[in-house]
Amino acid sequence: MEKKNIDWENLGFGYITTDKRYVSNYKNGAWDEGGLTEDANITLNECAGILQYCQECFEGLKAYTTEEGHIVTFRPDLNAERMEDSARRLEMPVFPKERFLDALDQVIKANAAWVPPYGSGATLYIRPYMFASSPVIGVKPAEEYQFRIFTTPVGPYFKGGVHPLTICVSDFDRAAPHGTGHIKAGLNYAMSLHPYVVAHQNGFDENMYLDPATRTYVEETGGANFIFITKDHKIVVPKSDSILPSITRRSIVTVAKDILGLEVEERKVALAEIGDFAECGLCGTAAVISPVGKVVDHGKEICFASGMEKMGEITQKLYDTLTGIQMGRIEGPEGWVRRIL
Numbered sequence: 001m002e003k004k005n006i007d008w009e010n011l012g013f014g015y016i017t018t019d020k021r022y023v024s025n026y027k028n029g030a031w032d033e034g035g036l037t038e039d040a041n042i043t044l045n046e047c048a049g050i051l052q053y054c055q056e057c058f059e060g061l062k063a064y065t066t067e068e069g070h071i072v073t074f075r076p077d078l079n080a081e082r083m084e085d086s087a088r089r090l091e092m093p094v095f096p097k098e099r100f101l102d103a104l105d106q107v108i109k110a111n112a113a114w115v116p117p118y119g120s121g122a123t124l125y126i127r128p129y130m131f132a133s134s135p136v137i138g139v140k141p142a143e144e145y146q147f148r149i150f151t152t153p154v155g156p157y158f159k160g161g162v163h164p165l166t167i168c169v170s171d172f173d174r175a176a177p178h179g180t181g182h183i184k185a186g187l188n189y190a191m192s193l194h195p196y197v198v199a200h201q202n203g204f205d206e207n208m209y210l211d212p213a214t215r216t217y218v219e220e221t222g223g224a225n226f227i228f229i230t231k232d233h234k235i236v237v238p239k240s241d242s243i244l245p246s247i248t249r250r251s252i253v254t255v256a257k258d259i260l261g262l263e264v265e266e267r268k269v270a271l272a273e274i275g276d277f278a279e280c281g282l283c284g285t286a287a288v289i290s291p292v293g294k295v296v297d298h299g300k301e302i303c304f305a306s307g308m309e310k311m312g313e314i315t316q317k318l319y320d321t322l323t324g325i326q327m328g329r330i331e332g333p334e335g336w337v338r339r340i341l
């Protein structure tokens with residue numbers, strides 16, 4: 001198979017139309033057979049549920065080429081399960097896990113020429129999503145839905161080197177107690193755009209959101225979970241019902257415990273204690289782990305010992321081990337890497 005003629009190393013993170021996408025429609029209480037299409041556009045009724053009341057959820061994962069030349073994905077079963085949970089919370093029909101995995105295989109195989117080569121640092125980003133497609137004007141769940149998966153190649157995350165982030169403690173909240181913070185829905189992102197723009201205007205890379213009830217505990221950023229590392233190399237992960245359960249963060253916890261033999265604590269983390277940590281990172285599919293150098297709390301700077309030049313020692317170990325497993329250089333737990341081609 002001939003790869004597309006793309007300067008993979010210099011790709012950014014943007015949308016590029018690839019050859020095929022997967023579509024399945026839900027109507028009269030059932031999903032249709034589904035299949036691939038070349039049509040990247042969607043025609044919707046003006047009153048479609050997604051346009052009126054934002055009934056939508058999504059996932060994000062990557063396909064990439066391993067050292068041996070296979071095209072693989074990383075733990076897509078967890079994306080499938082998380083999307084089932086998101087759909088239930090939004091009163092949408094569940095797109096079954098087995099069908100999700102089959103649709104992924106189809107769309108990745110059909111776009112194999114767009115999967116960047118091993119060593120380029122680039123990946124094929126995959127976006128499964130589902131939305132209400134039938135008209136809704138009285139407030140209630142729609143009758144019809146569409147599930148789609150498109151793919152787009154994205155460049156290496158740490159292009160031009162690693163630059164630890166500067167993060168501000170936000171005055172806005174990301175998620176309400178007992179709300180939708182734990183599901184992957186566009187609505188959580190719509191309301192985070194304003195805080196994100198404000199943070200950028202003030203010179204920060206991201207927001208640190210606190211627990212909305214007491215504003216004393218660390219939650220997450222708009223699209224990534226925090227991990228902290230103590231001076232004696234223990235991993236500390238914030239625990240809260242309104243944090244999105246990141247697959248990367250859950251994988252890092254397993255890597256830390258079972259492969260690196262580090263102690264891991266999942267507990268509430270007070271903003272007041274983060275100055276005691278040696279390292280801090282943000283976990284998500286896009287970066288795997290992005291080091292945080294500094295958190296600014298209303299003018300008060302909290303600087304981590306790892307500094308503003310590089311990843312901290314333990315963060316780097318976690319990053320190297322997890323990306324090593326993903327790329328097939330290190331053997332990981334059974335079933336983590338799913339071979340497509």
Ligand SMILES: *Cc1c(COP(=O)(O)O)cnc(C)c1O
Pocket residue numbers: 060184220221222223224225244245246247248249283284285286
């Ligand atoms: C997607 C997402 C993450 C990261 O999850 P991964 O499964 O690791 O990609 C973290 N926080 C939020 C709010 C997210 O939407």
